[in-house]
Amino acid sequence: MSKTYPDARAALEGVLFDGMTIAAGGFGLCGIPELLINAIRDAGTKDITIASNNCGVDDFGLGILLKTRQIRKMISSYVGENAEFMRQYLSGELELEFNPQGTLAERMRAGGAGIPGFYTATGVGTVIAEGKDHKDFNGRTYILETGIVADLSIVKAWKADPSGNLVFRKTARNFNAPAATCGKICVAEVEEIVPLGSLDPDHIHLPGIYVHRLIQGPHEKRIEQRTVRKKESV
Amino acid sequence: MPWDRNQMAARAAQELQDGWYVNLGIGIPTLVSNYIPEGVNVTLQSENGMLGMGPFPFEGEEDADLINAGKQTITELPQTAYFDSAQSFAMIRGGKIAMAILGAMEVSEAGDLANWMIPGKLVKGMGGAMDLVAGVGRVVVVMDHTNKAGESKVLKACTLPLTGKAVVNRIISNLGVLDVVPGGLKIVELADGVTEAELRAATEATLVN
Numbered sequence A: 001m002s003k004t005y006p007d008a009r010a011a012l013e014g015v016l017f018d019g020m021t022i023a024a025g026g027f028g029l030c031g032i033p034e035l036l037i038n039a040i041r042d043a044g045t046k047d048i049t050i051a052s053n054n055c056g057v058d059d060f061g062l063g064i065l066l067k068t069r070q071i072r073k074m075i076s077s078y079v080g081e082n083a084e085f086m087r088q089y090l091s092g093e094l095e096l097e098f099n100p101q102g103t104l105a106e107r108m109r110a111g112g113a114g115i116p117g118f119y120t121a122t123g124v125g126t127v128i129a130e131g132k133d134h135k136d137f138n139g140r141t142y143i144l145e146t147g148i149v150a151d152l153s154i155v156k157a158w159k160a161d162p163s164g165n166l167v168f169r170k171t172a173r174n175f176n177a178p179a180a181t182c183g184k185i186c187v188a189e190v191e192e193i194v195p196l197g198s199l200d201p202d203h204i205h206l207p208g209i210y211v212h213r214l215i216q217g218p219h220e221k222r223i224e225q226r227t228v229r230k231k232e233s234v
Numbered sequence B: 001m002p003w004d005r006n007q008m009a010a011r012a013a014q015e016l017q018d019g020w021y022v023n024l025g026i027g028i029p030t031l032v033s034n035y036i037p038e039g040v041n042v043t044l045q046s047e048n049g050m051l052g053m054g055p056f057p058f059e060g061e062e063d064a065d066l067i068n069a070g071k072q073t074i075t076e077l078p079q080t081a082y083f084d085s086a087q088s089f090a091m092i093r094g095g096k097i098a099m100a101i102l103g104a105m106e107v108s109e110a111g112d113l114a115n116w117m118i119p120g121k122l123v124k125g126m127g128g129a130m131d132l133v134a135g136v137g138r139v140v141v142v143m144d145h146t147n148k149a150g151e152s153k154v155l156k157a158c159t160l161p162l163t164g165k166a167v168v169n170r171i172i173s174n175l176g177v178l179d180v181v182p183g184g185l186k187i188v189e190l191a192d193g194v195t196e197a198e199l200r201a202a203t204e205a206t207l208v209n
Helices: A034-043 A063-067 A083-090 A101-112 A176-181 B005-013 B028-035 B085-093 B129-135 B196-201
Strands: A021-024 A048-051 A071-076 A095-098 A117-120 A134-137 A140-146 A150-160 A183-193 A213-216 B021-024 B043-046 B050-053 B076-082 B099-103 B106-108 B138-143 B170-173 B176-181 B184-190
Touching: A034 A063, A034 A150, A034 A183, A048 A101, A063 A083, A101 A117, A101 A140, A101 A176, A101 B085, A101 B129, A150 A176, A176 A183, A176 B085, B005 B028, B005 B138, B005 B170, B021 B028, B028 B099, B028 B138, B043 B085, B085 B129, B099 B129, B184 B196
Parallel strands: A021 A048, A021 A150, A048 A071, A071 A095, A150 A183, A183 A213, B021 B043, B021 B099, B099 B138, B138 B170
Antiparallel strands: A117 A140, A134 A140, B043 B050, B050 B076, B170 B176, B176 B184
């Protein structure tokens, strides 16, 4: 059975529904599943809960789904670069569950690994710990965090083979690996699907068992903060 | 004269020890990498999934797939390794990172840190800061001693939502260096030309000898 689909719309056929939970890869605008996000906008799915470190910017990435009001709730660690996000949150239109970044990553990893909860010292003594089970281990206090299992994962990788084995590139790996594992269905978009056997099995970052559907396509890969240095004259 | 941003970063760089893995926060802490003393080899961790963070790229060589935690384009080094976010915070939570240098909105005399939100006004999020302060070996905060109105940001107790409780080891402000010790804060060093009386006047927290 081939995992390869012709485009993002086809790859999302039958897996979207109102009120669903989606785990998305990406950090800022780096390594975001931009093709799948656009297809979810076109599908018009509503009341979505999205677990993603950030929510894009106003006109790119997950910010697009904020603009169309398709998102009911975000589970994120940082929203600083998105004015519309802050506006919808402060006006009460958007629900926001702040998760520390490492807690969010581990919640996804745990959910994908069949671990329903784990204890962490992150957030102890802060609002994050309110209402959560506290337990001491070796004289230190930890709080209980739960694994995330999403209805759907959407991730972006650099290359894939038709069996769904994924290779990421540089810091674009970020949340894509843990997010991919925690979805009941995972759809991955890549820049290139290469023939079976052309990826070194020792160099696979995420085994294809986690990936159910696959598309390739051109990516805009927008840069959020372009910082450079001048070449010193010789 | 109080220290400026670059002087604070240069002072913070003196905290680095050879062989350490270090995480630098956004803002002034990022500038610390410009002042790493000669002969001191540190590996910079970027919590979005990289060890061995290099300088900004030359113009035209930016790579959208290669950014730091502040979303700025950067470069890799010969010793660079990439990994995913779960792995990144496993090494942070697991105590493998020797030190984090972070910015702050407020710090208390007990070492409490607030740097992620101002209720009703500014909602940014904690990013990786809560994980860092709970997981790394040592936390150094770089901050202005007072706000624009001249009010102390070095307090008896933080007024803003906390990033971590009793997590800060050392404060490097524009007025000097203070350590969190039992009973309050201890003055370690004064910025060039700043008197102890000036630092005391700008500090609400209890100062102990």
